[in-house]
Amino acid sequence: QSVLTQPPSVSGAPGQRVTISCTGSSSNIGAGYDVHWYQQLPGTAPKLLIYGNSNRPSGVPDRFSGSKSGTSASLAITGLQAEDEADYYCQSYDSSLSAHAVFGGGTQLTVL
Amino acid sequence: EVQLVESGGGLVQPGGSLRLSCAASGFTFSSYEMNWVRQAPGKGLEWVSYISSSGSTIYYADSVKGRFTISRDNAKNSLYLQMNSLRAEDTAVYYCARVLGLLPNWFDPWGQGTLVTVSS
Numbered sequence: 169q170s171v172l173t174q175p176p177s178v179s180g181a182p183g184q185r186v187t188i189s190c191t192g193s194s195s196n197i198g199a200g201y202d203v204h205w206y207q208q209l210p211g212t213a214p215k216l217l218i219y220g221n222s223n224r225p226s227g228v229p230d231r232f233s234g235s236k237s238g239t240s241a242s243l244a245i246t247g248l249q250a251e252d253e254a255d256y257y258c259q260s261y262d263s264s265l266s267a268h269a270v271f272g273g274g275t276q277l278t279v280l
Numbered sequence: 281e282v283q284l285v286e287s288g289g290g291l292v293q294p295g296g297s298l299r300l301s302c303a304a305s306g307f308t309f310s311s312y313e314m315n316w317v318r319q320a321p322g323k324g325l326e327w328v329s330y331i332s333s334s335g336s337t338i339y340y341a342d343s344v345k346g347r348f349t350i351s352r353d354n355a356k357n358s359l360y361l362q363m364n365s366l367r368a369e370d371t372a373v374y375y376c377a378r379v380l381g382l383l384p385n386w387f388d389p390w391g392q393g394t395l396v397t398v399s400s
Binding site: 170201202203204206212213214215216219220225257259260261266267268269270271272273274 | 315317324325326327330339341342375380381383384385386387388389390391392393
């Protein structure tokens, strides 16, 4: 059971907009800790997608955006493309745990 | 190009040991904190261990504390994970990842991963 809760799956048609939520609590996201997002394409290692809630590393298309409010964060993908089909993970820190980092359970995005 | 390459995975019996290595290139390894993260088959990501740039500060997940040891050799640009008393639930792909930013750090890049299978 992850301390950060993500929907197991989301889907959308090419060109559409989808959002993936990451819900935490007062000891992690709600405490002000930043949220980061990773994309894991099938059979590959995770790749940093968004850091510090809303910042994109160089090379990440601006179709990907992140936001945070209260005890939740969201990843939005606009202009959905077939190559966006992947697993997405949020990551943060929880002050009530001894873990140095905590991940959400992951969301599988299917492009219809 | 910044690159991390893990090695050392394989099949090991329960109770056995394995040492994973992560070779870094393309950046000043000694200046960066590093992590190990694992992913059990068909499951999500689990943070395993953290080590500071000098090696003086180390953290472990409760699930591996007392059994795993993280270390680094800055002269060899290498990160290690010594895994003892392995259990079936340690079966996973193990990734090394460079740490960036302030707490909560983010991880970039990640290595390609090395598969550890604990089975008799």
